[in-house]
Amino acid sequence: MNKALDYEQKIWGHHQARSEPDQFNALRLRYAIEDLSSVNGVVLEIGCGGGSMAQAFIDAKLRADVHACDFSYTAIADAAKNTHEIDLSVADAYDLPYGTGVLAAVAMFKVLEHLDEPDVVLGEVKRVVAPSCVLHLSVPCEGNPLTVQGILRSVGNRGFGYLDQKAARRKI
Numbered sequence: 001m002n003k004a005l006d007y008e009q010k011i012w013g014h015h016q017a018r019s020e021p022d023q024f025n026a027l028r029l030r031y032a033i034e035d036l037s038s039v040n041g042v043v044l045e046i047g048c049g050g051g052s053m054a055q056a057f058i059d060a061k062l063r064a065d066v067h068a069c070d071f072s073y074t075a076i077a078d079a080a081k082n083t084h085e086i087d088l089s090v091a092d093a094y095d096l097p098y099g100t101g102v103l104a105a106v107a108m109f110k111v112l113e114h115l116d117e118p119d120v121v122l123g124e125v126k127r128v129v130a131p132s133c134v135l136h137l138s139v140p141c142e143g144n145p146l147t148v149q150g151i152l153r154s155v156g157n158r159g160f161g162y163l164d165q166k167a168a169r170r171k172i
Contacts, residue, residue, distance in 0.1 A: 028138050029056050032107055035136045039064045041104025043134075046093050046125070047071075047111035051079030051086060057107075058085045064104060069096070093121045098128040105134035112139055 032053070036043055040063050045054045048068035057066045068083075069091035070076055076090050091097050093115070106125050112118045129135065145154060 028109060029053065032109075032136050032138070033057065033060045033062070035134050036062055036064060036105055036107065039105045039134055041065065041130070042067055042102065043105040043107065044069065044096075044098070044103050044128075045107045045109070046091075046096070046121075047108055047114075048079060048088070049075045051075075051083040051088065053107070053109055054079075054086050055083040058083070069093075094124060096124055096128050100127055101130050103129045103133060105129070105136065107136040109138045110140050112137065 033056070036057065037060075043057065043062065043064040043066050045057075045066070045068040048054050048070050049072075051068055054066050054068035057064070065087070066085065067087040067089070068079065069089045070079070071090065071092050073090055076088050079086070079088050089097065093111070094117070106129055108125075112121070115121050125135065145151070
């Protein structure tokens with residue numbers, strides 16, 4: 001894990017994930033729900049933080065049994081307060097607490113870039129998923145100048161949380 005970040009102090013995924021256009025995670029969420037909509041079985045979100053994306057899966061009425069894990073006790077405690085119908089656990093992505101080939105899908109949002117050995121974690125994911133699984137991965141692209149975040153950054157917007165669209169339109 002990235003030693004410069006204190007994963008017990010900062011909880012990612014704490015705010016409600018929604019698919020409205022003013023949310024930067026809206027497309028990530030929409031694409032994930034599309035990918036997972038046909039899944040029957042267990043869907044695991046690795047690195048769930050406060051659980052907002054996993055809860056959005058529940059709210060989208062996926063047919064899957066949603067599980068979510070994070071290695072941060074603080075994040076899982078927060079997720080337990082803010083989510084429902086999700087099997088939450090503290091778990092290490094390098095050693096997932098699942099048998100071989102038991103998961104129908106795995107989702108990871110902005111996790112791989114924090115790992116010292118992402119290839120090892122992907123190997124562990126390969127171990128726990130069924131042969132015809134869905135694997136939904138998302139990595140940040142905020143540094144790319146051709147993304148929405150990159151365009152907003154080029155006009156001086158430094159906040160990538162909740163976007164004030166009227167202010168953004170005035171700047172652009």
